[in-house]
Every structure is written in C-alpha cells, then in structure tokens.
Amino acid sequence: MSKLFANYARLDVAFEYGIGCHLYDTHGKKYLDFLSGIAVTSLGHSHPKMVEALKEQVSQLLHVSNLYKIPQQEKAAEKLVELSGLERVFFCNSGAEANECLIKMARKYAHSKGLPPSLVVTHNGFHGRTLATVSATGTPKYQDGFQPLVAGFQFVEYNNLQETLAALENCCGVLLEPVQGEGGVIPADPAYLKAVEKACIEQGKLFLLDEVQTGIGRTGHWLAAHHYEVSPHAVSLAKGLGSGIPVGAVLATEELSSLMGPGTHGTTFGGNPLAARAVSTVLETIENEGLRENAAEQGEYFRSKLLQLEGVQEVRGVGLMLAAVTLQPAKEVAQACLEGGLLINAVRDNVLRFVPPLVVSRQEIDQAVSILSVALEQVCVSAE
Numbered sequence: 001m002s003k004l005f006a007n008y009a010r011l012d013v014a015f016e017y018g019i020g021c022h023l024y025d026t027h028g029k030k031y032l033d034f035l036s037g038i039a040v041t042s043l044g045h046s047h048p049k050m051v052e053a054l055k056e057q058v059s060q061l062l063h064v065s066n067l068y069k070i071p072q073q074e075k076a077a078e079k080l081v082e083l084s085g086l087e088r089v090f091f092c093n094s095g096a097e098a099n100e101c102l103i104k105m106a107r108k109y110a111h112s113k114g115l116p117p118s119l120v121v122t123h124n125g126f127h128g129r130t131l132a133t134v135s136a137t138g139t140p141k142y143q144d145g146f147q148p149l150v151a152g153f154q155f156v157e158y159n160n161l162q163e164t165l166a167a168l169e170n171c172c173g174v175l176l177e178p179v180q181g182e183g184g185v186i187p188a189d190p191a192y193l194k195a196v197e198k199a200c201i202e203q204g205k206l207f208l209l210d211e212v213q214t215g216i217g218r219t220g221h222w223l224a225a226h227h228y229e230v231s232p233h234a235v236s237l238a239k240g241l242g243s244g245i246p247v248g249a250v251l252a253t254e255e256l257s258s259l260m261g262p263g264t265h266g267t268t269f270g271g272n273p274l275a276a277r278a279v280s281t282v283l284e285t286i287e288n289e290g291l292r293e294n295a296a297e298q299g300e301y302f303r304s305k306l307l308q309l310e311g312v313q314e315v316r317g318v319g320l321m322l323a324a325v326t327l328q329p330a331k332e333v334a335q336a337c338l339e340g341g342l343l344i345n346a347v348r349d350n351v352l353r354f355v356p357p358l359v360v361s362r363q364e365i366d367q368a369v370s371i372l373s374v375a376l377e378q379v380c381v382s383a384e
Contacts, residue, residue, distance in 0.1 A: 011338065013025050013338065014026045015031075017045070017046070018033065018041075018044075018045025018046060019044075019045055019046050020044040020045060020046075020047075020357070020359060021033055021034075021044050021045075021356060021357050021359065021360050021361075021364050022045070023045065023343065029341065030341060031338075031341050031342065031343050032341060032342045032343065032356075032364060032367060032368050032371070033045070033343045033356065033357065034342060034343055034344050034354050034355070034356040034360075034368050035343045035344055035345055035353075035355060035356075036240075036355050036356060036357050037244065038213075038239070038345075038355065039181070039213045039218060039239045039240060039321065039355040040239045040240060040242075040243065040244055041240075041243050041244050041357055042216060042217060042218070042239075042240035042243045042282060042286070042291070042357060042358045043243040043282060043285055043286075043291075043357065043358065043359060044357035044358075044359045044360075045357075047243070047285065047359070049281055049284075049285045050243060050244075050278070050281055050282075050285070053277055053278070053280075053281040054245070054274065054277065054278065054281075057072070057273060057274050057277040058274065060273070061273045061274075062272065062273060062274050063269065063272040063273065063274070064272065064273065065268070066266065066267065066268075066270070066271065070271060070272070070273060070276060072273045072276035072277050072280065073091060073271040073272075073273075073276040075276070075280055076089075076091075076271070076276045076277075076279040076280045076283070077089035077091075079279075079280060079283045079284075080237075080249065080251055080279070080283070081251070083222045083283065083287075084222060084223055084235070084251050085226075085231065086232075086234070086235070086251040086252055086253060087252070087253055087254040087257065088251070088252050088253070088254060088257035089249055089250070089251055089252075090249065090250045090252075090257070090260070090265070090270075091247065091248070091249050091267070091270045091271025091275065091276065091279075092247075092248040092249065092250070092267045092270040092271075093246050093247065093248055093267060093269055093270050093275075094128075094238050094246060094248045095127075095128055095210075095212030095213075095236060095237075095238030095239060095248050096127070096128025096129055096130045096133045096248075097128075097130075097238075097248050097267065097270070098212065098236035098237060098238055098248035098249060098250050099127045099128050099132075099133045099136070099175075099210060099212070099236045100128070100130055100132055100133060101236070101250045101260075101265060102175060102208050102210075102234055102236050102250060103119065103132050103133070103136065103152075103175070104260075104264075104265055105234065105250070105252065105256055105257075105259060105260060106119055106172055106173055106175070106206055106208065107152070107172075108259040108260065108264070109172060109173070109206055109256060109259060110172035112259060113172070113204065115171075115172040115204075115205065116170050116171055116172055117152055117172060118151075118152045118153060118154055118170065118171040118172065119136065119152065119153055119154070119171055119172065119173055119174060119175045119206075119208070120153075120154050120156055120164055120167045120168055120171045120173070120174040120175070121136045121137075121138060121153050121154070121155055121156075121174070121175050121176075122138050122155065122156055122157065122158040122176060122177075122180070123138040123139075123155050123156070123157055123158060124138050124139055124158060124180055124182075124183035124184070124186070125137055125138040125139070125158065125176070125177055125180060125183060125210075126138075126139060126142070126177070126180070126181060126182035126183060127175065127177075127210055128212075129142070131146065131149070131150055132150045134146060134149070135149040135150035135151075135152075135153055136150075136153050136175060138155050138183075139182070139183070154167040154170065154171055158176075158180060158183070158186065158188070159186075159188060159189045159192045160192075161191075161192050161195050161196070164192075164196055165195075165196075165199055168196075168199055168200070168203065168205060171205070172205055172206060173200060173205040173206025173207060173208055173233075174196055174200065174205075174206070174207060174208060175208045175209075175210060176188065176193070176196070176208070176209055176210065177209070177210045177211075177213070177214070178193065178209055178211065178214050178219075178224035178225065178227070178228060179213070179214050179219070179224060179317060179318055179321055181213040181214075181321070181347070181353070182347055183347075183348075184323060184347055184348045184351045185316055185317045185321060185322065185323030185347065185351065185353055186316065187316060187317060187318055188228065190228055190229075193228045193230050194228070194229070194230060197230045197231070197232075200233075206233050206234070206256070207230070207231075207232050207233055208232055208233060208234050208235070208236075209223075209224070209225055209230075209232040209234075209235045209236075210235075210236050211223055211224055211225065211235045211236060211237055212236055212237060212238045212239055212248070213239055213321065213355075214318070214321060215235065215237045215239075215240065215241070216237060216239075216240040216241050216282065216283075216286070217240065217286045217291055217292040217295050217319075217358050218239075218240055218295065218319055218320060218321050218355070218358070219295070219296075219299075219318040219319035219320075219321060220292055220293070220295045220296030220299060220318070220319035220320075221292060221296075221319075222292065223235060224318065227318060227319075233252065233253050233256050234250055234251060234252035234253065234256055234257075235250070235251050235252075236248065236249075236250055237249045237250070237251065240282070240358075241279055241282060242275060242278040242279060242282060243278065243281075243282045244278075245274065245275055245278035246275065247270075247271070247275040247276075247278060247279055248270070249271075249279075286358065289359070291358040291359060292358075294358060294359070294360075295319045295320040295358045296319055298320060298360055298361070298362065298365060299317075299318070299319040299320045299321075299322065301362055301365060302320070302322060302354065302365045302369075303315050303317075303322060305365060305366070305369045306322065306324050306354075306369065306372075309324075309369065309372065309373055309376060310373075310376065310377075311326055311327050311328055311376040311377075311380060312324045312325070312326060312327075312376070313325045313326065313327060317354075320354075320355060320356055320358060320360065321354075321355055322353075322354045322355075323347065323351050323352060323353050323354070324351070324352045324354070324372075325350055325351055326350050326351070326352060326376065327350070327380075328350070328376060328379040328380055329346075329349065329350065329379065330346030330347075330348065330349060330350050330351055330352050331346045331349075332379045333346070333352060333372075333375050333376055333379050334346045334352060336374075336375035336376075336378045336379055337371055337372055337375045339375075340371040340374055340375055341371060342368050342371040342372065342375075344372075352372075354368075356368070
C-alpha cells in the first residue's frame with residue numbers, strides 16, 4: 001500500500017518513458033499524450049535539445065543560492081523580456097508561487113498609492129493551491145475546509161464587464177486568466193479584456209494576467225496577452241515554461257517590479273541554474289522550430305476535427321488549449337480514451353480538455369480524434 005498522501009485520485013497507470021507526443025507505461029502500452037502533464041511538456045517528451053542541455057547543466061552545476069549572480073538566470077530573463085514586451089523577471093518554482101508574487105506586488109502597489117489592497121478576481125477562476133492563491137480561486141470546492149481564507153479578493157462573473165468595473169472601484173487592480181483553464185477552458189471576450197485594461201490604465205490600477213497555462217506558445221503566441229492585443233502590468237508563468245522542469249516566473253513592468261526591493265520576496269530554489277537552463281532551451285526551441293506557429297495551425301485543424309464528432313456540442317479555446325463540451329459524462333469519456341491509448345482529462349462534468357505538446361502533428365491529431373470518436377460512442381452505448 002502506498003505511503004503517499006491520498007490527496008490525488010490517481011488512475012491505475014504508471015509511465016516508464018516518453019518520446020515526442022507519446023508515453024509508454026510500465027507494461028509497454030503506448031499512449032498519445034494530449035494532456036502534457038497538464039499543459040507542461042510543451043516540447044513533448046525527451047526532446048533532443050532538452051536532453052542535451054539538461055545533461056550538460058547537471059554535469060556542471062545544479063544549484064546555487066540567489067545570494068549570488070546566476071548567469072543562466074540572467075540569460076533566460078533577457079529572452080523572456082525580449083519575447084514578452086515586459087521589462088523585469090522574477091523566477092520561482094511554480095504557477096502558484098508566481099501568483100503569490102503577483103498578489104504581494106499588488107498589495108505593495110496599493111499601499112504605495114493609497115489604494116484599497118484588494119484584487120478583482122473571477123468566479124470559476126483558478127490561481128493555485130497555496131492559501132492566498134486558493135483564496136483568489138473562484139471555485140468553492142478548492143476552498144472547502146481551509147477557512148478562514150485570505151482576505152482581499154472581490155469575485156465577479158468572468159466576462160461580465162459591468163460587474164468587473166463596479167468591483168474595480170474598491171480594488172487596486174484585477175487578476176484574470178485570459179482563458180480560464182480549470183474553469184472549463186473559457187476564453188475571455190476580447191472586448192471585455194480590452195475594456196478592463198482601459199479602465200485599469202485610466203484609474204491607475206493594475207491589470208494582471210495569470211498566464212500559467214496560456215503562456216509560452218500554448219495559444220499560438222508567446223503570451224495570450226499578445227493574442228488579445230492587451231498589455232498587462234505583470235503576468236505569471238509556469239507549466240510550459242520549463243517543459244517538465246519545475247519553474248515559474250513573474251514578468252512585470254519596471255515600475256511595478258521596483259516595488260520588490262531586497263528582502264520583500266524570495267525563494268530558495270527559484271531560477272537555479274538547472275531551471276534557468278531549461279527555460280532558455282524551451283524558448284530557443286519554440287522559436288527555432290516554429291512551435292508557436294504550429295500551435296496556431298494545428299489548433300485550428302484540431303478544432304475543425306472535434307466539431308465533426310457526434311456527441312460534441314461545442315469546442316472552445318485558443319491554439320492548442322482546447323475543450324470539447326460533450327453530451328456524455330466527460331470523466332467516463334476520458335477513461336474510455338485512456339483505455340484506447342489517449343490521455344486527456346475532464347475539467348467539468350461535460351467538458352474535456354486537450355493540451356497536447358506544441359510539437360503535435362496533424363497525423364497525431366487525426367489519431368487522437370479517432371480514439372475520442374470511439375470513446376464517445378462507447379460511453380453513449382453503455383448509457384443506453
């Protein structure tokens with residue numbers, strides 16, 4: 001019997017190795033991985049560039065403290081600034097930690113400007129599992145049993161401009177996902193996002209985006225902010241940033257980052273040489289292999305194929321962050337897909353999420369759609 005905490009409802013499968021968009025379990029069975037460790041393995045499994053870079057880095061230096069300069073970190077930060085249009089970078093270990101930093105920066109900003117130290121956040125949003133980020137998460141099931149929650153968050157309906165602007169009057173800014181991931185892969189209305197950005201600029205308040213799942217090429221752009229043509233004061237990143245190496249980051253304007261002087265925030269492991277080398281390798285590989293363009297192109301193709309399936313009511317999302325709304329229970333369909341050799345997951349009762357590696361091919365999409373079609377039919381028949 002496992003001695004691990006029972007906080008995960010683990011499926012009865014264990015993987016031994018992976019290549020590209022495929023994983024192989026301990027019995028040798030091959031699976032198409034359209035979950036990517038939940039939007040993490042952006043380059044797929046065992047990408048030669050990652051293997052080479054990480055082997056070399058492990059042989060040289062794994063970790064030193066942030067008490068010292070870390071050249072690998074400075075190189076990765078330079079590239080992120082170049083690609084994002086923001087000006088400063090803080091490295092941490094995860095998306096939740098990145099969002100913690102955003103929240104702390106927002107409070108620093110509020111106190112410096114004499115604004116209310118609260119943020120507007122959305123129902124059905126998801127920002128992490130730490131006490132502060134779960135307090136900012138608009139899904140009650142993640143909060144149950146952890147009260148008292150951290151104060152300082154005002155919840156509004158996602159894409160409801162009137163409600164958001166009204167709440168903004170009593171807050172120092174907003175923290176939004178450009179596409180709600182755990183909430184069911186629900187994209188922001190472009191007009192909504194632009195109007196909120198405009199209001200924040202006019203009122204001297206913060207426009208913050210949680211790009212933990214949407215960032216680093218997932219939507220076909222470096223940031224989903226670029227897709228929506230908005231300019232946030234700061235964004236949080238993680239997941240695909242290290243393609244499997246745990247790393248998160250906050251990208252911010254010069255003015256906002258300047259509030260975080262020595263002693264205001266820190267991390268032991270964040271941005272260590274191994275993690276920073278992974279970030280640089282991911283960014284260079286995405287750029288050199290045209291993987292943002294591939295995400296946009298294959299995402300549109302995948303969307304068109306999903307819409308042809310019987311049992312799919314709606315397809316939503318951006319790039320290679322897609323969801324299918326199904327007539328059948330999503331968990332049952334995901335289980336049938338697992339048995340058929342396709343890894344996906346259910347994010348709502350009737351919503352399946354697809355976040356394949358950015359290297360995915362049209363042929364692999366066709367194969368995934370074929371497995372999904374059979375799974376939908378199987379669940380439909382079993383329900384009769």
